Amino acid sequence: MKAKLKARLKEKETEHLEIFKTLVRQKSISSRNEGVKECAKLLKSIMEDAGITTEIYDTPGQPVVYGELKGNHPDKPTILFYGHYDVQPPEPMEKWLSEPFEPTVREGRLYGRGTGDNKGQLLTHVLAVKAYLDLVGEVPVNVKFIFDGEEEIGSPNLEEFVRAHRDLLKTDVVLTSDGPLHDSGSPIIAFGVRGVMNFDFQINTANTDNHSGNKGGVIPNAIWEMVRFLSTMMDEKDRVLVEGFYDNVVEPTAYEKQLISDLPFNKEGIARSFGVEKILHDKERFYKRLLFLPTLTINGIEGGHIGPESKNIIPCEAKAKMEIRLVYDQDPEDLIQKIEEHMKSHDSRIILTRVSEDMRPSRTSSELEISQKIIEAVGKAFGEKPLIYPAMGGSLPDYVWTRVLGAPSIMVPYANADEANHAPNENMSLQCFYQGMESDIEIIEGLKK
Ligand SMILES: [Zn+2]
Known part of the structure; x- marks a missing residue:
């Protein structure tokens, strides 16, 4: 059956490319509210043509496009x-070699805004399912689709939508294909992300800047006070000194440690690409710090006078912009409490203000049966062992699946590394586009057992 399905995909390559082009041609710039609703309608019609029952759900922002196959198999996974x-x-426009919304094929790739991120990748799922429906009349597992119209602006309405539609979305696994394959062309599977939270510190030591001669040595300097306070938060080994900061950090399991040691690690190459002289950590330490440990980062410091001329003042105010990348299973509220305790015991003049929405960390066990099935299927599709990231350093709203919906969530990117x-x-390279569909077929076949 797999061979027949793959042959079918091969036959339909030209047709699939036309569908891909049609979707890219429709602008859908969420940050400017340009064409997004029209794109939702177009996507719905593409999905319906494929045989998927599709519904557009309005949200306070852009619509969610939801699809499923009717006639489900209660005994099969979803x-x-x-x-x-x-x-x-699309800006800067002058750098494009062809129009961003006039998709063009050159050297085996389709060029256009949204090709790799994420229209080509989401279409692989739709078209793989279409191949089943055309050829077999049904898919051997239950399939659902949720397509977001606001990912590029941080998915502000996704959590609420999922919360309100838990039954509709009920599933055994969520699969996301976004982002690129590894530089080497190897497939990647990722099982989690770090969270992120942002806050500002501020200290005021007087109601005005003061003369640094007439008052120097007898009143406090806001910047010195801020620097002293910040230095109570971290030791020379970059270990955060806030009491309880690491309390809920879940250590990698033996299997996850094994996955880390299987990841590629070229110290010099990484240093070069990061623009640093050298990487100080060995492989195990590097990945543990990047994937399994939280960070406390100073994003910026502001205060006093900076300029070519001198200005002899004692600054009265200093600010620091702070960020925490949280790992599973740290909780933003709990961390803020711990930081407030630290402020109380080290400098009660510091004021903390939270900035923007927090994003919680998320992790799915790579040891689950369903995780293992997907690892195996992707390996078969690509003909090589995937690089498995038990977590990723960056942040995505993955907790919406793992915590709000309560389902395992697995990321399998299909775009080329230079998308x-x-x-x-x-x-998006057309080979990646077609290979994504084959990978979906392997995944579906792997899950049906
Ligand atoms: Zn993007």
């Missing part, structure tokens, strides 16, 4: 595909 149909703005997402000349 897979929910997540993707997004909104895109980044130029968010940049001019964004593209």
Whole structure:
């Protein structure tokens, strides 16, 4: 059956490319509210043509496009595909070699805004399912689709939507294909993300800047006080000194440690690409710090006078912009409490203000049966062992699946490493596009057992 399905995909390559082009041609820039609703309608019609029952759900922002196959198999697992149909703005226009919304094939790639991120990738799911429906009349597992129109602006309405539609979305696994394959071309599977929270510190030591001669040595300097306070938070080994900061950090399991040791690690290459002289950690330490440990980062410090001329003042105010990347299973509220305790015991003049919404960390066990099935299926599809990231350093609203919906969530990117997402000349290699569909077929076949 797999061979027949794959042959069918091969036959339909030209047709699939036309569908891909049609979807890219429709602008859907969420940050400017340009064409997104029209794109939702177009996507719905593409899904309906494929035989998927599709509904557009309005949210306070852009619509969610939801699809499923009627006539489900109660004894078979359910897979929910997540993707997004909104895109980044195309600027700078002059850097594009062809029009961003006039998709063009050059050297085996489709160029256009939204090709790799994420229209081509979400279409792989739709078209793989279409191949089943055309050829077999049904898919051997239950399939659902949720396509977001606001991913590029941080999915502000996704959590609420999922909370309100838990039954509709009920699934055994959520699969997201976004982002690129590894630089080497190897497939990647990722099982979690770090969370992120942002806050500002501020200290005021007087109601005005003061003369540094007439008052120097007798009144406090806000910047010195801020620097002293900040230095109570971290030791020379970059260990955070806030009491209880690491309390809820879940250590990697033996299996996850094994996965880390299987990841590639080229110290010099990494240093070069990061623009640093050298990487100080060995492989185990590097990945543990990047994937399994939280950070406390100073994003910026502001205060006093900076300028070419001198200005002899004792500054009265200093600010620091702070960020925490949380790992599973740290909780933003709990961390803020611990930081407030630290402020109380070290400098009660410091004021903390929270900035923007927090994003919680999320992790799915790579040891689950369903995780293992997907690892195996992707390996078969690509003909090589995937690189398995038990977590990722960056942040995505993955907790919406793992915590709000309560389902395992697995990320399997299908775009080429040089997809130029968010940049001019964004593209998706057609080979990646077709291979994504084959990978979906392997996944579906792997799950049905
Ligand atoms: Zn993006």
